[in-house]
Amino acid sequence: MRLPRVKAQHRPHRYGNDRIRIGGAAREISDPDGHVWAALNSMDGTRTPEEVAARLLRTFPGLTEAEATGVVDLLLKSGYVEDAAAPRPEELSLRELERYSRNAAFFRGSGLAPREHGWEAQVRLKRSRVLVFGLGGTGSHTAWALAACGVGEIHCVDHDLVELSNLTRQALYREADIGSPKVDVAVARLAEVNSSVRVTGEARAVECEEDMLDLVRGFDAVAMCADEPAGRGGIRIWANRACLSEKIPWALGGYNGPLVSVAAFTPGGPCYECLTASVDAPLAPGIPVDLGGPDVLAPSAGVSGHLTAQAVIAFLTGIPAASGSYVTGINLIAPDQHVYTRHPAAPDCPACAPDALRAESLGSMAR
Template identity: 80%
Template sequence: MRLPRVKAQHRPHRYGTDRIRIGGPTYGATAEIRDPDGHAWAALNAMDGTRTPEEIATRLVRAFPGLPETEAAGVVRLLLDSGYVEDAAGPRSEEFGLPELERYSRNAAYFRGADLVPRDIPREGPRDHGWEAQVRLKRSRVLVLGLGGTGSHTAWALAACGVGEIHCVDRDVVELSDLTRQALYREADVGSPKVEVAAARLAEVNSSVRVTGETRAAECEEDMLDLVRGFDAVAMCADEPAGRGGIRVWANRACLAERIPWALGGYNGPLVSVAAFVPGGPCYECLTASVDASLAPGIPVGLGGPGVIAPSAGVSGHLTAQAVIAFLTGIPAALGSHVTGVNLVSPDQHVYTRPPAAPDCPACAPHRLPAEPLRSVAG
C-alpha cells in the first residue's frame, strides 16, 4: 500500500486511555483494539493518505523513543492488514478509463466500506487497491435464467453494477400483465420476445457491458448443463417446469457438476427470499429435504405463486443480484449456502437460515470431498 488512509466508513474512536473502536456498524464490521501504550492510535492518526507505511513507522519511533523500529513496523502492518485502511493514491488500473472510474465511483465507495479483506488483483498486484471488486465484476460472466419479475430486476442490477458479460435466457414474449412488475418492458413491447427487448434495454443502461441472449426453454438436466457451462455465476429466476424434479433441481445439479455458485430468487405473495448455493453444498436438495423433514406428511411446500406487485418483484430481483455480486467479488467473504429474505407485510419476519447438509444427498454428497477451491473470476 502506497499511501495508507483509514476508510471514511471506519473512522476510529478512542475509549478511555487504552481502547480503540474502529469500523462502521452500518457495514457490520466493528473491532476493538487494546492500545495501552497509544501506538495504534498514533499510527491510525498518521494514516491520512499523505505518508507511506515506512514514514508512519518512523513517525511512531520518534513519538515513542523506547519503541523499537521492528515493533513500530509491526503495528503499521497489523493495521494495514485489518481491512479498515485503503490506499489514498487511488487506482492505476488499465482496466478502467475515466468514464468508468466516474460511473463506478459509488460502487467503489460501497465495496471499500464493505470489504475487510486486503487483496490484490492477480497479474496486477497492488495497482488496483480499492477497485479490486469492480475489476472482478468486469471480468465476470453471469447467466440470468428467466426475465420475469425477479429476473428483469436482477439483470438490470447486474448490468448497472458493471458485470462484464450477461447472458439472458427466457422462452416467453412480453405480456400486458408483465408490466406491473417487470422492469425492462414497455407497452410497445407487448408481443415481443423478452430476451430481445431485455438485451436492448440493458445495453442502454450500460454500453460497456456485453449483453447476449437466447429465446429457449430448459427441458431437462442436460439442457441446463449446456446452459450454465462456462459462467462464473448463475441467477436462477425461472420457475418452469415447476415441482420437485423440475428446473430448480436441474440447475442445482448442473451448477454442482460445473462448480458454479448460483442464486435462486423468488416470491410467494409478500414473502420475498433468495437462496444462495456454493459449490460442494449444502445444496438446494439439502434445503428441500430439511424443509420436508419439518412438515407433517402430505403438506406441500409453497414454492411461489401469482401474487406479486412491483416492490416484491424488485426486492426479489435485487436480493438475487446481491447474492451473485457476493459470489463474484467475495464481499462479504465466506457466506456459504444460505437463505435470506423478508415478508413485506410483516417486516419483523426476517428470513435467515443455513440449510444443513443432508448426509445422503444424491446431488451434493459426491461433490463434498475432496473440497476444491472455487474458481477465481479475476484470473
C-alpha cells in the first residue's frame, strides 16, 4: 500500500484515554499509549507507511523503530484503511464508477480483507454469471437486485405466464403483461434497469436431476427461487445435487406466511439434504414439514428476494467471507424471532457425505 488512508466508513473515535472505536466496523481497539490513534490520524492519504512510522517515532521518542513499524503494519492489515493512490480499475467505465459508487462504499465498509483498491468487489460482480431459477415473488426481487448491483450476466428461467394474482408481490410485472411469458417480460425489464448487465432468459421446465445439472453448469452462483415440483424428492434436491456436482454455491429463498428465510449452501457443505435431515430428525414419523403456501404479501416476497440476492452477492464478492452453509430469516409479524442456524453435516448424507461424493466422482469418470 503506497498511501494509506482511513476509509470514510471507518473513521476512528477516541473514547476516554485508552480506547478507539472504529466507526463502520463498530469495533474497539485498546490504545493506552496513543500509538494507534496517532497512526490512524497520520493515515490521510498523503504519507507512505514509512512516513507514518517515522512520524510516530518523532511523536513518541520512547518508541522503537520495530514497534512503530509494527503498529503501522497492523493497521495496514486491519481492513480499516485503503490506498489513496490505487488506480481506477480498467474494467469499470466512468459511468459505472458513478453508478456503483454506493455499492463501492458498502463493500469498502463491510469488507475488512486488505484489497488492492476499493472496487474489487464490484469488478467481481461484473465478471460473474448467475442463474435465477423462478421469477415469482422471491425470484423477481432477486433478479432485480442482482441487476441493480451490477452482476455481469444474469440468466433467468421460468415457464409460467404472468397472472393477475402475481401483481401483488412480483416486482417486474405490470397489468399490461398479464398473459405474457414471465421470462420475456423479466428480461426486457431488467435490461431497462441496467443496460450494462447482460440479461438472458428461457421458458424452460426442469423435470429431473439431469435437466438441472445441464442448466446450472457454467454459472458462478445459483439463486433457486422456484418450488415446483415440490416435495423432498423434487426440484430442491435436484438443485442441491447439481450444484454439489459442479461445485457451485447456491441460495434457496422463500416464505411461509410471515416467516421469510434464505438458506445459503457452499460447495463444502453441509448441504440442503443435511438440512432436511436435521429438520426431520425430531419429528414423529409421517409428520410433513410445511415448506410454504399461497399466503404472502409484497413485503414478505421482497424481503425473501433481497435476502436471496444478498447471499448470492456474498458468494460472488467474498464479503463477508464464506464460512459454510447457513439459514437466516425473520418473522415479519414477530421481528424478535430472528432465524439463524448452521445445521450440522449429516455423516450419512446421500448427497455430500464422503462416500456419496466419491461414488459421484467414480460415476462421472465412468461416463
